[in-house]
Amino acid sequence: MVGAFKIKGGKELKGTLEVSGAKNAALPIITATLIEKGTHILHNVPNLRDIVTLMKLLESLGMETEKIGPNSYKIVNNGITNLVAEYDLVKKMRASFLVMGPMLAHSKEAKVSLPGGCAIGSRPVDLHLKGFEGLGAKVEITHGYVEVKAEKLVGGNIILDFPSVGATENIIMAAVKAEGVTTLENVAREPEIDDLCFYLVAMGAKIEGIGSGKLVITGVEKLTAVEYSIMPDRIEAGTYIVLSAMFNGAIKVKGATRDHIASFISKLEEMGIKIEFNDGIATIECQLKDLKPVAIKTAPHPGFATDLQAQTMALLSLVEGTSEIKETIFENRFMLVPELNRMGANIHIDDHTAIIKGVEEYSSTEVMASDLRAGAALVMAALKVKGETTVTRIYHVDRGYEEIEKKLRGIGADIERIKVEM
Ligand code: UD1
Numbered sequence: 001m002v003g004a005f006k007i008k009g010g011k012e013l014k015g016t017l018e019v020s021g022a023k024n025a026a027l028p029i030i031t032a033t034l035i036e037k038g039t040h041i042l043h044n045v046p047n048l049r050d051i052v053t054l055m056k057l058l059e060s061l062g063m064e065t066e067k068i069g070p071n072s073y074k075i076v077n078n079g080i081t082n083l084v085a086e087y088d089l090v091k092k093m094r095a096s097f098l099v100m101g102p103m104l105a106h107s108k109e110a111k112v113s114l115p116g117g118c119a120i121g122s123r124p125v126d127l128h129l130k131g132f133e134g135l136g137a138k139v140e141i142t143h144g145y146v147e148v149k150a151e152k153l154v155g156g157n158i159i160l161d162f163p164s165v166g167a168t169e170n171i172i173m174a175a176v177k178a179e180g181v182t183t184l185e186n187v188a189r190e191p192e193i194d195d196l197c198f199y200l201v202a203m204g205a206k207i208e209g210i211g212s213g214k215l216v217i218t219g220v221e222k223l224t225a226v227e228y229s230i231m232p233d234r235i236e237a238g239t240y241i242v243l244s245a246m247f248n249g250a251i252k253v254k255g256a257t258r259d260h261i262a263s264f265i266s267k268l269e270e271m272g273i274k275i276e277f278n279d280g281i282a283t284i285e286c287q288l289k290d291l292k293p294v295a296i297k298t299a300p301h302p303g304f305a306t307d308l309q310a311q312t313m314a315l316l317s318l319v320e321g322t323s324e325i326k327e328t329i330f331e332n333r334f335m336l337v338p339e340l341n342r343m344g345a346n347i348h349i350d351d352h353t354a355i356i357k358g359v360e361e362y363s364s365t366e367v368m369a370s371d372l373r374a375g376a377a378l379v380m381a382a383l384k385v386k387g388e389t390t391v392t393r394i395y396h397v398d399r400g401y402e403e404i405e406k407k408l409r410g411i412g413a414d415i416e417r418i419k420v421e422m
Contacts, residue, residue, distance in 0.1 A: 003394045009383045018407070023235075027050060029230060101171060155178050163186055237253055256277060293319050314377040319358045343385070379391055
């Protein structure tokens with residue numbers, strides 16, 4: 001039996017959806033608590049499967065974790081007592097690999113299983129490892145585990161071949177206590193990386209160039225545990241903005257920042273959607289039937305986020321004319337296409353580009369989430385269908401959307417969590 005959503009779509013949705021704390025900022029920030037002993041307090045942590053998975057991993061390394069509020073955690077670091085992050089915990093989520101940089105900073109040594117994660121591509125970790133080597137660590141890969149060790153970490157000049165989000169984060173966390181100065185070039189510039197840097201700076205780290213493609217990190221001897229609140233989730237915000245467009249702008253989104261998703265917003269504007277941001281609330285104005293098709297290409301930030309590609313596809317399928325989405329970050333991120341086609345969409349894939357011919361409406365059926373964002377897209381499509389749609393394997397959706405069915409019910413959706421045979 002697997003979890004599923006039974007959705008009776010075609011209802012009028014209207015109201016305000018509020019976004020939770022950012023999963024992709026919370027994950028690295030939680031791993032960063034491994035760097036230094038002390039009592040770390042984090043707020044605005046979303047209640048998600050990925051967070052629970054990571055807390056378990058931290059506990060296995062010797063941390064004491066406690067939920068002290070609806071979205072707050074206390075993490076007590078009395079020293080890392082186990083230097084091995086086991087396969088059983090790491091395989092559940094690729095972001096688990098982010099413990100490696102902090103463990104290296106704390107203990108000069110770590111052994112971490114090679115990661116699993118969403119089935120959206122091969123997702124190697126070579127760039128992470130190249131960075132650790134640039135700080136003087138020795139790297140060995142044996143029996144599915146990566147082992148890193150250093151007598152001491154020393155600042156170095158590291159240029160990433162590609163601006164990988166995870167590699168940038170892992171290397172920053174390893175470098176904050178390295179001896180001397182580290183320059184890190186061609187880094188990823190996602191806002192979640194800024195949030196991690198602001199957190200580390202609050203702890204006493206010296207990082208210059210935050211938000212740019214080049215970071216200069218001057219190692220410090222000691223950091224201090226602090227209290228910190230995670231930024232709002234821009235991908236969740238973008239998801240709800242697309243949903244609003246599918247419902248002619250009847251949904252407002254609270255907790256959205258234009259600068260965090262600027263390329264995405266400008267594409268929606270090109271389609272004919274008006275979006276205004278006031279005091280953290282996005283107001284959307286459009287008529288679905290009047291929207292124009294567009295061509296999108298995903299790219300590292302500040303480009304169009306790959307994490308918003310699937311949801312935008314669910315919208316474009318209902319826009320008259322032919323749209324295109326070219327995926328440049330992950331090779332397998334079109335697994336959504338056959339599922340949307342089962343719902344009546346007309347999409348075909350040509351190499352790394354999805355060609356989307358708009359249809360009048362979706363039709364109800366049973367579909368399966370293949371990854372987190374595809375799952376969100378299917379839920380959105382199902383909300384438009386007059387009839388009952390079942391979206392299975394929603395554990396993917398639970399990895400990234402806090403209380404999604406509760407939030408959607410709050411704006412008038414008929415969505416129920418059920419169990420189905422697979
Ligand atoms: C992060 C996000 C994920 C998002 C992705 C791209 C988190 C927890 N996850 O994932 O939601 O979709 O950024 O915005 O923040 N690569 C290598 N070698 C490496 C590392 C990456 O070749 O060592 C490649 C990957 O295969 C992929 C590309 O770089 O093709 C981007 O990956 P990366 O930016 O590292 O994504 P993640 O950090 O895994």
